Amino acid sequence: MATTSVKQLRGFDRSLPMALLRAREAVMKKFVPSLRENGLSAQQWRVIRALNEEQGLDITELGDRCFLLMPSLSRIIRNLEQRTLIRRSQSETDNRRSVIALTAAGQKLFNEIAPVSVEHYNGITEKFGYGKLELLYELLDEIVAKIDASETVSASQGSGQEKI
Amino acid sequence: MATTSVKQLRGFDRSLPMALLRAREAVMKKFVPSLRENGLSAQQWRVIRALNEEQGLDITELGDRCFLLMPSLSRIIRNLEQRTLIRRSQSETDNRRSVIALTAAGQKLFNEIAPVSVEHYNGITEKFGYGKLELLYELLDEIVAKIDASETVSASQGSGQEKI
DNA sequence: ATTTTATTATTAACATGTTATGCAAATGAA
DNA sequence: TTCATTTGCATAACATGTTAATAATAAAAT
Secondary structure (H helix, E strand, O other): OOOEEEOOOOOOOOOHHHHHHHHHHHHHHHHHHHHOOOOHHHHHHHHHHHHOOOOOOOOOHHHHHOOOOOHHHHHHHHHHHHHHHEEEEEEEOOOOOEEEEEEHHHHHHHHHHHHHHHHHHHHHHHHOHHHHHHHHHHHHHHHHOOOOOOOHOOOOOHOOOOOO | OOOOOOOOOOOOHOOOHHHHHHHHHHHHHHHHHHHHHHHOOOHHHHHHHHHHHHOOEHHHHHHHHHHHOOOHHHHHHHHHHHOOEEEEEEOOOOOOOOEEEOOOOHHHHHHHHHHHHHHHHHHHHHHHHHHHHHEEEEEEEHHHHHHHHOOOOOOOOOOOOOOO
C-alpha cells in the first residue's frame, strides 16, 4: 500500500489539494442540482445565505464571509439585483460603500431552499458520523491556522511584501 | 462560541464545503504564485504532472486523473499544445481518441517546477504533522466513499434519484 | 448491411476564478 | 487646505467551471 517513495512528488491520489477538491465535489454533488432548479449557482446561494444571517452588509464584508473575490462578487451582486433577489443601497456614512439586503423575494427563496440544505447536511452527518465530521472540521481549521501562521511573519516588518 | 442551534442551517464557519474550500486555498496559496512565474495555472500544472506520471494518455483518462471536465481540459490541451509543452497524436486503434504526451520542453518545465512543489508539501507536512496529515487524507477519502456509496443504490433499480 | 446507441472530443454560452487596472471617496500627512 | 495614500468597488482580460448541444467514430442491435 504505502509504496509512496519519500521526497518524491506525490501522485494525485495523495495530493492534498486534489483530496480536498474531491471531497468538496462529493459533498456538493447532491446539492448543486437542487440549487439549479431554483436558478441559483452555489456562489449565489452563499451570498443569499450570508444575507439571511445578517442584512445590510457591504460588499467587502460579504466577500469575506462568502469567500468570494471582489470581481466575482461584483458580478453576482449585479445579477441578483437584476432579479430583485437583493437590494443595493448607498451607505450614509461612506459614499463608496454599497449596502446589500435581501428583498422579500430573496428571503422567500432562502426559506424554500434552506430546508433542503439542512436535510442534505443531516444526511452527510448521519452517513459519516458526527464525531468524525467534527474531527474533520478541527483538522481543516488547524491546517489553515498553521499555514496562515507560518506566513504571517510579522506584518510590521518589511519582510512581508517586497520582491513583488 | 458554540451557539449553533441544532437542526438549523449552519453558519459559514461550520459549512463543510466552505471549510474544504478554505483549506484548499490555504494549501495552494503559496504554490500558485510560483506556478504563475512559470506561466502555468494550477490546472495546467495538474495536466503536466499527470503526463509526467504516465505518457500517452487519452483526454478522457487525463480528465479523470486531473479531476477536470472535458470542456476545460479541451481548452487546456489546446493551450499547452500551442505552447509546445505537450504533443497530441491520433490513436491508431480508435480514430476518436487523441493521445497526449509531454514534449521535451514540457518535461523540462516539469523538472524545474517539481522540486519547488515537493518543498512546499514538505513544509506543510512539517507544520501540520505527518500523522495528522495522514488522518486528514483518511477522513477525506472516507467521506467521499460514504457519499458515493449512498448514491450508488443499485444503478439498475429506479430508486436512486427521486426525492431530492 | 443498416439502424441504433454509446463513446470521444469539441464548441457554445454563461457564471465564476484570478490578476491587473482604474476611479471615486475617504483618510492621513504636510 | 493640499497632496499622497488608502479603501471600496467596478471593469478588463483571460482561464476555468458547468451544462447543453454537436460532430465524428465506434460498437451494438436488428
